[in-house]
Amino acid sequence: MDIVLRGIFVFFALYVLMRVIGRRELSKLEPFDLILLIILGDAVQQGLTQDDYSLTGAMLAIVTIAVLQIAVSFLNFRFPRLRPVLNGEPVVIVQDGKPIDRNLRRERLTLDDLAESARLQGIGSLDDVAWGVLETSGEISFIKKSA
Amino acid sequence: MAAIPDRISLPRHRDLEGRGGGIFWRRAMVAFLAFFVIVGLANVFGQHPSDTTVTANGVSLQLHAPNALRGGLLYEASFTIHTRRALAHPTLVFSKGWPIVHTINTLEPSPVDETSRDGEIALGLGPLRAGSTYTLFGEFQVNPTSVGWWPGDVWLYDGSKRLLHIDRTIVVFP
Numbered sequence: 001m002d003i004v005l006r007g008i009f010v011f012f013a014l015y016v017l018m019r020v021i022g023r024r025e026l027s028k029l030e031p032f033d034l035i036l037l038i039i040l041g042d043a044v045q046q047g048l049t050q051d052d053y054s055l056t057g058a059m060l061a062i063v064t065i066a067v068l069q070i071a072v073s074f075l076n077f078r079f080p081r082l083r084p085v086l087n088g089e090p091v092v093i094v095q096d097g098k099p100i101d102r103n104l105r106r107e108r109l110t111l112d113d114l115a116e117s118a119r120l121q122g123i124g125s126l127d128d129v130a131w132g133v134l135e136t137s138g139e140i141s142f143i144k145k146s147a
Numbered sequence: 148m149a150a151i152p153d154r155i156s157l158p159r160h161r162d163l164e165g166r167g168g169g170i171f172w173r174r175a176m177v178a179f180l181a182f183f184v185i186v187g188l189a190n191v192f193g194q195h196p197s198d199t200t201v202t203a204n205g206v207s208l209q210l211h212a213p214n215a216l217r218g219g220l221l222y223e224a225s226f227t228i229h230t231r232r233a234l235a236h237p238t239l240v241f242s243k244g245w246p247i248v249h250t251i252n253t254l255e256p257s258p259v260d261e262t263s264r265d266g267e268i269a270l271g272l273g274p275l276r277a278g279s280t281y282t283l284f285g286e287f288q289v290n291p292t293s294v295g296w297w298p299g300d301v302w303l304y305d306g307s308k309r310l311l312h313i314d315r316t317i318v319v320f321p
Contacts, residue, residue: 051291089159095161100161
């Protein structure tokens, strides 16, 4: 029972933490971010199963988290009103080649971040962008101006 | 100008109308996380040891141990007795909370005898001369299943006479 309760607590604590950290930080995995994720995983594991080395304990932890993930996914699908809370919403950050400063600030994005994302998608100048949208996944999607 | 992307609403997704609450909650959660870290630094969640000393009738007992613990922690506690008079049968008595909360890995120096006194653990230390100091070191590990508040009292007896009492509660966080 203890592991299931710990699993539930850890799942929701991580869910809230990930929503607070911000989508952008989570979408880009630079070397240091990767190391942080590994440390986070290790720290969580210690609290989740503690000194339980059993297969039963591991399965309890894994299945608890999987069930909760499915439940959250179902809520997200079934109740559209919950989506903004559970999943977030897209934010328009570029319109007609012009960055929207207020929205960039809100998402802690700099113009350099924006230009980098554009370059990664083969766009050399924001002037060529009709719409730039920060998606709920943390990725930035660009829609080019029509020729 | 390209058409607005499907399912993007400019008032909602560009002007962020009706989304003021989101930023409030995010800031509130960040503040909560910062508070959590500060509370941790303030030793509310334990591990950092503190000293508790009681003195009476020329005898003092000092306990050096953390009051708040977390499941699985390994730590050392020490119990130091200073006495200005001879004690023929000094005995340290630990309340039931100690063995419930901890796996006791070792006690050094080993007590002369161990008994149960009304359900509490009583450790006979052997005679102490006047002016002597005796320190008992204990190596403990916190049982992860003992979450909650437990009595952590310690008594010093000389034979059947109670000399000192440390009134203490041990808190174990999950």
